[in-house]
Amino acid sequence: MDELLQFLIAGLKNGSIYALVALGFTIVFAATGAINFAQGEFFMLGGMLGVFFAGLGLPLPMAAVAAIAATAAIGAVFELLAVRPIKGGDPLRIIMVTIGGSVLLRQMALHLFGPDELPLDPFTEGPSLKLLGAAVERQTLWIWALTGLAVVALALLYRRTTFGRAMRATSIQRDAARLVGVNARAMVTASFALAAALGAVAGLAVAPLTQASFHVGAGMGVKGFAAAILGGLGSPVAAVGGGLLLGLLESLTAGYIDPLYKDAVALVVLLVVLFVRPQGLFGGSGRVKM
Amino acid sequence: MTEAGVLLELDGVHAGYGRAAVLHGIDLTVAEGELVAVIGANGAGKSTLLKAIVGLVGVSAGTVAYRGAPVGAARPERLVRDGLALVPEGRLLFGPMTVSENLALGAYGAGRKRKAATAEALARVHALFPVLEERAAQPAETLSGGEQQMLAVGRALMSQPSLLLLDEPSLGLAPRVIAEIFAALDELRAGGLTILLVEQDARLALRHADRGYVMRTGRVVLEGPSADLLADESVQTIYLGTWQAEGDDR
Numbered sequence: 001m002d003e004l005l006q007f008l009i010a011g012l013k014n015g016s017i018y019a020l021v022a023l024g025f026t027i028v029f030a031a032t033g034a035i036n037f038a039q040g041e042f043f044m045l046g047g048m049l050g051v052f053f054a055g056l057g058l059p060l061p062m063a064a065v066a067a068i069a070a071t072a073a074i075g076a077v078f079e080l081l082a083v084r085p086i087k088g089g090d091p092l093r094i095i096m097v098t099i100g101g102s103v104l105l106r107q108m109a110l111h112l113f114g115p116d117e118l119p120l121d122p123f124t125e126g127p128s129l130k131l132l133g134a135a136v137e138r139q140t141l142w143i144w145a146l147t148g149l150a151v152v153a154l155a156l157l158y159r160r161t162t163f164g165r166a167m168r169a170t171s172i173q174r175d176a177a178r179l180v181g182v183n184a185r186a187m188v189t190a191s192f193a194l195a196a197a198l199g200a201v202a203g204l205a206v207a208p209l210t211q212a213s214f215h216v217g218a219g220m221g222v223k224g225f226a227a228a229i230l231g232g233l234g235s236p237v238a239a240v241g242g243g244l245l246l247g248l249l250e251s252l253t254a255g256y257i258d259p260l261y262k263d264a265v266a267l268v269v270l271l272v273v274l275f276v277r278p279q280g281l282f283g284g285s286g287r288v289k290m
Numbered sequence: 291m292t293e294a295g296v297l298l299e300l301d302g303v304h305a306g307y308g309r310a311a312v313l314h315g316i317d318l319t320v321a322e323g324e325l326v327a328v329i330g331a332n333g334a335g336k337s338t339l340l341k342a343i344v345g346l347v348g349v350s351a352g353t354v355a356y357r358g359a360p361v362g363a364a365r366p367e368r369l370v371r372d373g374l375a376l377v378p379e380g381r382l383l384f385g386p387m388t389v390s391e392n393l394a395l396g397a398y399g400a401g402r403k404r405k406a407a408t409a410e411a412l413a414r415v416h417a418l419f420p421v422l423e424e425r426a427a428q429p430a431e432t433l434s435g436g437e438q439q440m441l442a443v444g445r446a447l448m449s450q451p452s453l454l455l456l457d458e459p460s461l462g463l464a465p466r467v468i469a470e471i472f473a474a475l476d477e478l479r480a481g482g483l484t485i486l487l488v489e490q491d492a493r494l495a496l497r498h499a500d501r502g503y504v505m506r507t508g509r510v511v512l513e514g515p516s517a518d519l520l521a522d523e524s525v526q527t528i529y530l531g532t533w534q535a536e537g538d539d540r
């Protein structure tokens with residue numbers, strides 16, 4: 001029982017991270033109809049830039065904000081330079097460009113920050129907390145809190161702000177959005193910035209547990225993509241559901257079968273979903289609904 | 291029609307999709323306060339004409355001038371600020387969003403001065419189509435066809451345009467609903483709004499319009515006051531013929 005609880009906690013911890021990355025996939029998919037395979041690199045940049053800004057002497061909260069803002073800016077610039085020039089916004093070409101872009105971002109991080117794994121302080125120091133007999137690291141609570149905050153902020157953005165409504169409108173019906181005055185291209189740029197910021201939050205939150213490194217983007221990209229596909233790429237809620245579920249599946253597999261299989265779970269999930277239920281668990285209509 | 295009163299002027303407009311040319315030199319004017327109809331068979335290029343005016347398709351030759359100034363390569367998101375609104379073919383509503391969200395988005399790109407009057411614009415839309423107020427919290431995609439068309443018109447009106455372009459507002463609707471929508475157009479028109487109406491239903495359009503243009507394969511083949519077009523023999527045989535044969539009376 002205690003063992004199960006421990007697995008569930010670990011699963012929900014990793015699952016929250018996957019959820020944030022999956023949200024990034026979903027947001028860009030809604031705006032462009034394409035998968036952004038550089039999404040994992042935004043996760044990597046969040047951790048690396050967090051370490052970088054902390055190394056400059058910034059207090060941790062400020063370093064975190066700076067890292068998120070810088071990653072969002074990189075996401076926007078990435079869209080402006082690599083995605084916007086693509087004629088007609090052909091999703092297949094966007095996908096190829098993001099694959100190339102992911103390699104570029106990884107190499108740039110390697111050159112700027114070096115090949116080492118870099119530590120980041122936990123957001124709060126102190127021993128693990130006890131929850132119903134199971135140990136919960138303080139950083140795990142931060143991960144949950146930040147994920148929850150990001151999801152609520154995103155929901156408020158989409159539901160309550162004019163800007164968020166314009167983003168949704170553009171993804172639902174691009175021409176009509178333009179006709180009411182929405183700058184559809186700017187919305188695509190904004191979606192990359194938003195996706196990058198969410199990836200950065202995930203990378204920052206997990207860095208104190210795993211350390212930051214230039215090469216973690218690709219692996220996280222696969223996990224986040226699997227989570228997004230599992231959810232169905234249809235809505236933010238589905239992305240979060242897919243992320244949490246993938247985290248739990250991994251953790252239970254590692255705990256009850258063999259830790260060696262942990263990283264295979266995402267690939268198995270990806271293949272099974274694509275073969276059996278391509279619309280994902282929570283995707284019904286096959287249409288993006290933000 | 292005085293030159294000063296011209297709101298929209300097309301001069302030799304060519305447009306199309308990529309290499310497929312659809313419009314071959316369209317000349318057309320709409321004066322302030324007019325209701326002008328463009329009629330023609332399916333595929334004549336009526337929708338392309340409206341898209342060219344708002345910049346959804348590129349104009350390859352000729353000019354589109356709005357209020358005397360060429361709109362050039364202006365994009366639709368800019369034109370709405372200057373008072374041009376299109377109710378597109380097929381309505382293109384934001385289906386999963388509520389009626390009130392759709393209407394709110396209609397005012398998104400209106401100029402700053404007009405935006406300040408958004409509440410009044412909403413009140414006017416609700417007065418014109420009371421059903422939209424009743425259905426405010428409902429997703430647009432759950433409305434009936436007629437209600438969806440009313441929402442599409444209402445959304446366009448939220449930007450408080452000076453010139454309203456409509457693409458086949460009657461398409462697929464029951465006669466009673468069509469009558470309601472055209473009554474609304476007449477009312478808007480009486481309130482001073484200038485309207486360019488594209489319709490396949492020639493008789494319906496010409497009954498409400500001051501003037502009309504008849505299009506065929508990307509060209510204007512006939513133009514004149516509505517009464518003349520309705521009486522014109524070629525228009526009667528080609529565009530009104532089936533209508534009379536059916537003996538339908540809307």
Ligand SMILES: Nc1ncnc2c1ncn2[C@@H]1O[C@H](COP(=O)(O)OP(=O)(O)O)[C@@H](O)[C@H]1O
Nearest residue numbers: 307310312330331332333334335336337338339
């Ligand atoms: N998106 C498009 N791409 C290529 N050709 C198109 C497109 N839309 C319309 N056309 C073509 O342009 C011509 C005119 O179409 P349209 O303007 O929609 O006519 P109408 O509105 O009068 O029925 C048709 O031959 C049609 O096939």
Ligand SMILES: [Mg+2]
Nearest residue numbers: 336337379458
């Ligand atoms: Mg048409």
